[in-house]
Amino acid sequence: MKLEGEVLRVGFNRVFPAGGDRIVHDALELLEQMIDSGQIxxxxxxxxxxxxxxxxxxxxxHKLAHLYEVVAVLDPKIGRKIDTPSGALRYKNYIVTISHGSSKYKVGDLIETQEAQPERSIVKVVLCGPPQSGKSCLREGLKMAILSNLAGPYPYVITACPDGEGSWYQKTYEENQGLADEMKRYLKFEVTPEFADKTAQSVKSTNQLINIIDVGGKISPENEKIMKPATHAVILSGDSSKFTEWEKFCQKLELTVIAKIHSQLDAVEDEVFFADDWKEKANELLKTTPLLTGSVHRLKRGENVSDRPMVQALGDLLIHLTKC
Known part of the structure; x- marks a missing residue:
């Protein structure tokens, strides 16, 4: 927490997981320290x-109501919008939630400020490509890379491949490989039309800023249905000759390919290549070419790959696209 003028900035430390009870305890402790020291x-x-x-x-x-006549909370979805050369901005508006003794505001009033925030875009990115490319490993590493960036939105993951490797798998594998493999065999099943319909609906309805969809390694009617509601695609392949067929598949579904990544299990380092001026010209460049290309090494189960340069670069790219 940090008070800047009238605005109390708050946020989570997302690198170190904690239960809700611990988070409440720590929030109260920090808030009381700031009050006692005169910071609030x-x-x-x-x-x-x-x-x-x-x-x-x-x-x-509860604590702030004893100190202030008016307490108001930001609603990022409302406020006047303005267009700028670098993208749309929206002025921050706060909804009054507590008012006592104030002649100016009542509960439900809006307080508009002159502080602007970028209009954010919802990104639904599919991780696709041939089987055995390391997509599930990339998915978990990418999620952790985004979580470690405190300026990034929370990444929501949809496991759209019933291969038994859900979000639980990587952590379980690190602690007990035998148990992870046994559970994977038990949970694995074939893609059915019913699974494709249900998963496609999940992709369509999800509304987080960053949504990562991990699909199976086949160009199939089921994957076509699942991928169709997405917005972007990342192609990961251990065989670079397979890029073309997956690009054509994504183009058929009108998905914008933002990255093509060569998965190299036996390599010892990554190669990361961004298009020139990719941040300033992202939307323009994406009409004709991916913004990110190169390779990632050793996507292997049981290893934390979130600090690999390519994984970090892909996380930065997804965060940036929410601002475009």
């Missing part, structure tokens, strides 16, 4: 900006 002095109005769990929101409300 009280007054007419305080505006709260940043992600917080529901229990933490109750703690903040």
């Amino acid at each position: 002095p009280g007054g007419k109005c305080i505006l709260i900006d940043g992600p917080q769990s529901v229990p933490v929101a109750y703690v903040l409300s």
